[in-house]
Amino acid sequence: AKQSGRCCYKFYQDSMNAKAAARLQLEQDLRRALKSDEIVPFYQPQICAQSGRIVGVEALVRWLPAKGGIIPPDEFIPIAEETGLINELGRLVLERGCYQAKQWFNEGNPVRMAINVSAHQFRQLDFTQVVADVLRQSGLAPELLELELTESVIMSDAEENIARLIELKALGVSLAVDDFGTGYSSLSYLKRFPIDILKIDRSFMCDVNSAPDDLAIVEAILALAESLKLGVIAEGIEYGSQIAILKNTKQLLLQGYLFSRPVAAEYISPLLNQDFNH
Numbered sequence: 001a002k003q004s005g006r007c008c009y010k011f012y013q014d015s016m017n018a019k020a021a022a023r024l025q026l027e028q029d030l031r032r033a034l035k036s037d038e039i040v041p042f043y044q045p046q047i048c049a050q051s052g053r054i055v056g057v058e059a060l061v062r063w064l065p066a067k068g069g070i071i072p073p074d075e076f077i078p079i080a081e082e083t084g085l086i087n088e089l090g091r092l093v094l095e096r097g098c099y100q101a102k103q104w105f106n107e108g109n110p111v112r113m114a115i116n117v118s119a120h121q122f123r124q125l126d127f128t129q130v131v132a133d134v135l136r137q138s139g140l141a142p143e144l145l146e147l148e149l150t151e152s153v154i155m156s157d158a159e160e161n162i163a164r165l166i167e168l169k170a171l172g173v174s175l176a177v178d179d180f181g182t183g184y185s186s187l188s189y190l191k192r193f194p195i196d197i198l199k200i201d202r203s204f205m206c207d208v209n210s211a212p213d214d215l216a217i218v219e220a221i222l223a224l225a226e227s228l229k230l231g232v233i234a235e236g237i238e239y240g241s242q243i244a245i246l247k248n249t250k251q252l253l254l255q256g257y258l259f260s261r262p263v264a265a266e267y268i269s270p271l272l273n274q275d276f277n278h
């Protein structure tokens with residue numbers, strides 16, 4: 001028994017070492033990838049339900065290793081967060097996104113750029129300054145930049161964060177609550193914080209046609225948004241039937257595979273003249 005115990009322990013230790021080594025390798029690869037052109041934003045259209053036009057895109061980061069393939073963000077964002085590389089990564093996506101939106105604007109297509117902001121980034125003391133600098137350098141109008149923050153980021157230190165959000169609002173950008181409904185249960189922050197948009201989480205939208213509970217939550221979010229005069233973006237739209245449920249909502253934007261997956265910038269341009277309602 002003693003022997004097998006030692007054996008199990010050793011096995012455990014080896015697998016822990018292997019895990020740590022793999023993680024370290026990933027961190028080194030990511031560090032290098034950030035210096036090359038392997039980390040790029042893809043863009044997913046946000047369509048105005050009323051006009052059928054693309055009015056915005058969300059930047060979703062991808063890792064395109066030189067050897068080929070695509071690594072999705074779920075596989076490297078956590079490492080980036082743990083190691084602090086998320087600041088560099090976040091700034092890269094912010095810069096690329098703003099320059100891209102400015103280019104589309106110059107081509108006659110004002111498209112709002114939505115950028116995901118991680119907790120780590122949001123907590124940096126100079127975050128507002130970074131956003132201001134990138135806006136100035138890219139020449140993008142602040143109205144065309146939207147920052148997506150999750151409820152947990154917003155609520156992590158409510159009092160300090162209010163000040164930060166007011167600072168960001170003063171730049172003229174819009175602020176969206178990402179994954180709305182999945183985090184904190186207290187809704188009072190919506191009244192106190194300078195928020196513009198609620199993004200209904202995909203988890204509520206995916207079964208909205210068959211699950212009465214999800215439908216009830218979505219309807220409650222829509223009513224809340226309407227009475228607080230907030231815009232709404234419904235994520236994860238894959239079927240037309242999901243849209244029917246939302247149809248009476250004002251200022252509604254739709255985002256999901258039904259319209260487009262996140263794609264490289266050059267695939268967005270031809271979509272900008274498309275009417276998705278026809």
Ligand code: C2E
Binds near residue numbers: 060236237
């Ligand atoms: P998120 O911000 O909630 O982004 C929405 C995710 O849902 C994206 O996954 C998108 O590709 C996916 N999605 C969109 N429409 C549909 C649909 O109709 N059906 C399904 N099944 N999925 C859909 P993605 O691109 O893999 O990103 C995952 C998460 O990684 C994001 O979730 C976000 O939290 C994080 N992320 C991505 N890019 C960045 C970034 O630049 N910075 C930071 N901090 N986080 C990022």
Ligand code: CA
Binds near residue numbers: 058116148178
């Ligand atoms: Ca998002």
Ligand code: CA
Binds near residue numbers: 199201235
């Ligand atoms: Ca989301």
Ligand code: CA
Binds near residue numbers: 179
């Ligand atoms: Ca999410």
